[in-house]
Amino acid sequence: MDYLIKIENRKRKLNKKRITILIVVILIIFFLILYFVIRNNFKKEIATEKNNETQISNILEENIIEEQNEVIKKYNFEMLNVEEFERFDNIYKTSDPKRIFLTFDDGPTMQVTPYILDLLKNEDIKATFFVLGNRVDANPELVKREYEEGHFIANHGYSHKYSAIYASTDAVIDEYSKTNQSIRDAIGNQEYNSLAFRFPGGSVGGYYDSLKKATKQILREKGIVSIDWNALIGDSEGLKTKEKLLSRFYETMKNQSSVVLLMHDAADKILTYETLPEIISYCRENGYEFKSLYDVILRES
Numbered sequence: 001m002d003y004l005i006k007i008e009n010r011k012r013k014l015n016k017k018r019i020t021i022l023i024v025v026i027l028i029i030f031f032l033i034l035y036f037v038i039r040n041n042f043k044k045e046i047a048t049e050k051n052n053e054t055q056i057s058n059i060l061e062e063n064i065i066e067e068q069n070e071v072i073k074k075y076n077f078e079m080l081n082v083e084e085f086e087r088f089d090n091i092y093k094t095s096d097p098k099r100i101f102l103t104f105d106d107g108p109t110m111q112v113t114p115y116i117l118d119l120l121k122n123e124d125i126k127a128t129f130f131v132l133g134n135r136v137d138a139n140p141e142l143v144k145r146e147y148e149e150g151h152f153i154a155n156h157g158y159s160h161k162y163s164a165i166y167a168s169t170d171a172v173i174d175e176y177s178k179t180n181q182s183i184r185d186a187i188g189n190q191e192y193n194s195l196a197f198r199f200p201g202g203s204v205g206g207y208y209d210s211l212k213k214a215t216k217q218i219l220r221e222k223g224i225v226s227i228d229w230n231a232l233i234g235d236s237e238g239l240k241t242k243e244k245l246l247s248r249f250y251e252t253m254k255n256q257s258s259v260v261l262l263m264h265d266a267a268d269k270i271l272t273y274e275t276l277p278e279i280i281s282y283c284r285e286n287g288y289e290f291k292s293l294y295d296v297i298l299r300e301s
């Protein structure tokens with residue numbers, strides 16, 4: 001009998017042990033399942049977040065591309081139309097409100113152009129750069145910066161050597177095309193056309209006057225406008241102080257209401273950059289709006 005009770009007790013103990021082990025196993029399984037469920041959900045959350053992030057960055061990218069296309073759109077005309085030529089013909093005539101086109105020739109150069117670009121950016125002003133092809137090839141990243149910051153890239157020929165560019169009408173057209181290609185390569189837009197050309201030394205007068213006149217006509221037939229200036233700061237006249245540049249500016253600007261201002265961003269023109277803040281505040285104080293050639297070529301493509 002005693003023996004039987006002992007067996008019975010042992011069985012009970014064994015059962016208890018089994019039940020405890022079972023409970024522990026069930027609990028472990030339960031916690032494992034719980035762990036995996038939570039982990040999975042967490043992963044899903046991260047995935048959705050990442051997905052959202054990718055979507056957001058895609059949207060941002062699309063916006064940037066769209067904005068760039070907006071800019072590029074304006075450049076993709078093969079030639080100017082009659083209406084735009086008329087606007088260019090009237091560029092020096094009266095304007096209400098008053099307007100000024102800041103134009104910079106002979107660049108871009110590392111010595112001057114980046115400072116001018118920083119200043120224009122701070123002042124939120126769009127200008128026009130009449131670039132030289134050989135400078136574009138030397139500093140393509142600066143032309144790209146000008147382009148991307150919304151300035152108009154116009155054409156000043158390739159060499160700036162009168163004996164080369166004014167050798168014949170074909171030579172001028174060749175320099176225009178060569179510079180146009182350099183700009184295309186620099187900004188990464190093979191559809192780009194600069195459309196506005198400034199003759200080195202201006203389009204009238206001097207030894208090459210009749211050749212310039214003939215070339216102007218050929219350019220016009222190709223849909224390219226030649227543009228000079230009606231005010232300057234004398235930064236290519238050997239003036240050595242800010243005050244002298246400013247008085248040349250006031251003197252040539254007079255009371256014109258539509259001003260195309262000639263300046264230079266060649267390597268030795270740091271004084272032009274230093275004078276620019278005063279030119280800008282004078283214009284602001286006197287009610288001039290800053291324009292670039294984009295404002296003359298308004299056509300939608």
Ligand SMILES: [Zn+2]
Nearest residue numbers: 105106200201
């Ligand atoms: Zn020049």
